[in-house]
Amino acid sequence: MLKLGSKAPDFTAPAYQQGKFINVKLSDYLGKWVVLCFYPGDFTFV
Amino acid sequence: MSVDSHFVHKMWNDHELSKMVKGGVPFPMLSDGGGKVGAAYGVYDENAGVENRGRFLIDPDGVVVGYEVLTPPVGRNVAETLRQIQAFQLVRASKGTQATPSGWKPGKKVLTPGPDLVGKVWEVWKVSEAFE
Numbered sequence: 001m002l003k004l005g006s007k008a009p010d011f012t013a014p015a016y017q018q019g020k021f022i023n024v025k026l027s028d029y030l031g032k033w034v035v036l037c038f039y040p041g042d043f044t045f046v
Numbered sequence: 047m048s049v050d051s052h053f054v055h056k057m058w059n060d061h062e063l064s065k066m067v068k069g070g071v072p073f074p075m076l077s078d079g080g081g082k083v084g085a086a087y088g089v090y091d092e093n094a095g096v097e098n099r100g101r102f103l104i105d106p107d108g109v110v111v112g113y114e115v116l117t118p119p120v121g122r123n124v125a126e127t128l129r130q131i132q133a134f135q136l137v138r139a140s141k142g143t144q145a146t147p148s149g150w151k152p153g154k155k156v157l158t159p160g161p162d163l164v165g166k167v168w169e170v171w172k173v174s175e176a177f178e
Contacts, residue, residue, distance in 0.1 A: 001088040004111065008104045009086040013047065015074035016055040024074045027108065033131055034104040037122075038078075038089045038097035042050040042058040046099075046121040 008036070047076035047083065048097055089115055101127060103134065149176035 002009075012025045026034070050058075055075035064070040076083075081097060084090030089100030099116040111134055116122065133146040136156065144156045147167075155171065157163060163170075 001115075002102075002110050002113065004113070006110060007108050008102065008110050009083070010108075011083045011086070013076040013078060013083060014052045015076045016052045016059060017074040018070065018072065021052055021056075022074060024076055026104075029104075030108050031106050033106060033135065034102075035127060035131070036047065036087075036100075036102040036104060038047050038084055038087070038100040040094075040096040040099070040118040041048050042054050043062065044118070046119060 008034075047078050049078055049081050049084070049095065051079060052077040103127070103130060105134065105138065147171050147175065149178055151178075154178075 008026060010025070010027045012023055015022050015024045026036070048055075052075070055077060059070045059075060078084055078090075078097065081090035081092065081095070084097040084100070085092075087100055087102060089098045090096075091098055096118070099114075099118060099120070099122060101114045101122060102110055103112040105111050112130055114122070114127075129151060132152050133150055136146060136152075137144060140156075143158060145159050147155070147157055150156065154175070157167070157171065
């Protein structure tokens with residue numbers, strides 16, 4: 001598990017947002033607060 | 047972020063989530079095929095081939111200041127996540143001179159740690175405030 005107070009591992013990931021396919025790079029969000037959420041899978045119930 | 051492709055994210059958003067959230071999901075739905083990013087964050091379950099419900103708060107310097115990880119059947123409490131962000135933002139704006147006690151919400155009392163507060167928290171903060 002990550003250590004609190006350490007840098008969040010950077011990544012680039014394909015994404016869908018509001019009708020568009022984009023690439024998201026975490027470090028592009030420097031200067032902003034980020035909530036990064038993982039979940040088991042699309043079309044699951046919770 | 048999940049191991050689903052961004053194409054499946056589109057299908058889920060367009061065919062289900064947009065029926066729950068007007069206009070669809072506003073933020074990027076990220077794809078982590080193979081779980082590489084999830085593995086870097088310690089939330090990828092390689093036996094099940096899916097990510098656990100990991101939620102990471104990352105500050106403007108790119109530093110992880112908090113996280114919560116749940117196994118799949120139990121959903122998150124989004125209000126608590128927002129409360130934590132508000133608390134971290136307050137502490138950051140004070141340049142670390144202030145701290146938020148248990149149960150803090152916007153508008154409630156904050157603490158200013160220092161020699162005068164040692165042994166005196168009981169005078170300024172009550173246990174009942176943790177549950178309000």
